[in-house]
Amino acid sequence: MRILANYFANPISVLIATIFTFINFLVILLPFHLTLILFIDSQSNLDLSNNIFIYTMIFMFIFTLAYLCLDFYYGFTIKSFVKDCVQIDKIPELGFLQKNFDETIKNFKLKNVEFLLKDSEEINAFAVLSLRKKYVVITTGMIDHILKSLNTHEAQDKAFKGLIAHELSHLINWDSLPNLILLSGQVVAVILSNILTFVSTLVIRIISVIPIVSIFAVVLTYIFLLLQFLLNMVYSFILHPLYLLVERFLGRLIEHRSDYQSAKALSWESMYICLNSLMALNGNTFNSSFSTHPSTINRILHIYKIEKSPENIKVSFFSKYFSLILLFASLILSVYFLLVNFNNLNYLNEILKDYLALFYSNTKDLIFYIHETKLYLPILASITAAFLSFYIFKNILLFIKKVYVSKNLNRSENTPIDFLLLYAIQNNDLNTFLNILKSGANIDVVFEGHTIETYAQHMNPKFLKHIEKIKA
Structure with missing residues (x-):
């Protein structure tokens, strides 16, 4: 993946x-x-x-x-996104933020990137680019949130650097294209x-x-x-x-x-601190197939314990320039067909007519056949069986993961991701709970004198049976 x-x-x-x-x-x-x-x-x-x-x-x-x-x-289009933004290096009170930016961009093969401030209460940051201009934009809402969420200047600087590096990754990969x-x-x-x-x-x-x-x-x-x-x-x-x-x-x-x-x-701590500050905004462990993030x-969990690379971050030629190659190739082929290959237009016309006629005929025949043979009943049964099989298979995989995690539990050493267990319990999300344990979280961790069993008893008593089975 x-x-x-x-x-x-x-x-x-x-x-x-x-x-x-x-x-x-x-x-x-x-x-x-x-x-x-x-x-x-x-x-x-x-x-x-x-x-x-x-x-x-x-x-x-x-x-x-x-x-x-x-x-x-x-x-x-890019100008419309940044028209109301201000360059951060021109705001003296945000000098610490510009310093974090200057130190972070050294780890990427990027030049001529402007760091901008957008006056908005929205907690957000984004990166946009054209061929000549590149921008990283952070909102006042995001700055205020990080400053209020973290108590020390060191933690705040690391969070800002993690956020900036994330947006620089979007730039270097041309993700806005x-x-x-x-x-x-x-x-x-x-x-x-x-x-x-x-x-x-x-x-x-x-x-x-x-x-x-x-x-x-x-x-x-x-x-x-x-x-x-x-x-x-x-x-x-x-x-x-x-x-x-x-x-x-x-x-x-x-x-x-x-x-x-x-x-x-930067190493995993910076991105971890940044994401940790966002947990209060999005403590939900679930994400659907239509979730944007x-x-x-x-x-x-994805970045936990990843070490800093000794080299600057760069991307493959294919990943970066495939987009432009595809677009220019499409443009050249379209112009060639329109201006040079005029004689093939009648051939394409015949293909279009034949395809539309064939599609209409086959669709009509298929609908009549399904209706006359009552094939919709086996189709409905097959769809139901497929969903049921998927549900059973999903539960089997969850059981296997539970057995594996139970045999490899951390029950002694506290880790920075232990607190994530509380969010999984609160959301009744067993799969996420197992993933956190699989990443090395301590199932016997104590928060302010309370075990996770005590927390589960208070927040989600139904989850206690899962904890007991995993420990057993």
Whole structure:
């Protein structure tokens, strides 16, 4: 999993963002195209309509890539993120923060990075970049939180350094590029949607004033609205959730990677102190498939006892430049097809028509077959059996982990992660409790004269049986 995070998470995110941008264009164009096809009565007109559709898609893709290249070089979008920010080195009372930044960036192969302050109560920090500018931004809310959460200057400095190193990892890996692709695609999509809406509205109004064919305008409008509604439903309830599922899974891997590189740059204590200060904000041990970040406990366990690397943090060529290679290759191929390979357009047109006809026919046949043979009952039973098998398998793995942890318990030496056991008990999260013990936490630790059994008795009596079984 760490290899996936270090080398492939960001390239895959860029690829998915590019594909999803293309899907956005389809959702905008298809209602217009399908509405027009319904009223075409000749093969030549159908070919013309398909050619216009294909050319528009290619043009939108080229325009998006061109806009993205300009945006990545000049930083239009990035400027909107940092327009209200102030350089920290110009704020005398934050000199300690600039000092932490200057000491931390020495561990990364990065130059010309500006450290900015955003006046916001939100507890947050982020990193954004263009080809010429790189920024690490921290909010006043985050600064106040760390200063209030930690009592000593040494702990505060370590927490700030861990946070800064985490954001520098995002910069050195160009992690903001997938979002930049989506934002560029959205700009182009909005422009095209406005143009198509204006043209279609104008045509419908012209048709509606002609007495004989005015009913045609009404029918055309309702068909278009129906198709648009159906496609938006598919997009909202199927495509977008699937995209979020994959994108946020990769995002959690990227967060783990940035934590890891922060620990490698400074040693684990700095990132540990930073994450520890966030536990009061996010004491929940759970994270779902749609969570944007891993749980704070998982993040702490992920970097626990990682030693400082003797070398500066750097990334592989593939991980960093695959994004640009993919984008420039897509741009060149699209321009080549549009300008040079014109003769293949009719061939692509035929493929598009054949595919749509085949998809419609096969879908219709499959639905009728399932209905006539009552195949939906075995399908429903198979899905239920699959979920049940997954549940049983999950519990078997949990039992095996419980046995393993029980045989390798730390019952004597206190560790910095012992307090995490209390959060797992509070949240009734046995899996996380076992992971903490597996990482070396002391199950017999005493907090202010109380054992974890006493704590469980007070906060979550049901969890006592797990503790007793693990100790036994």
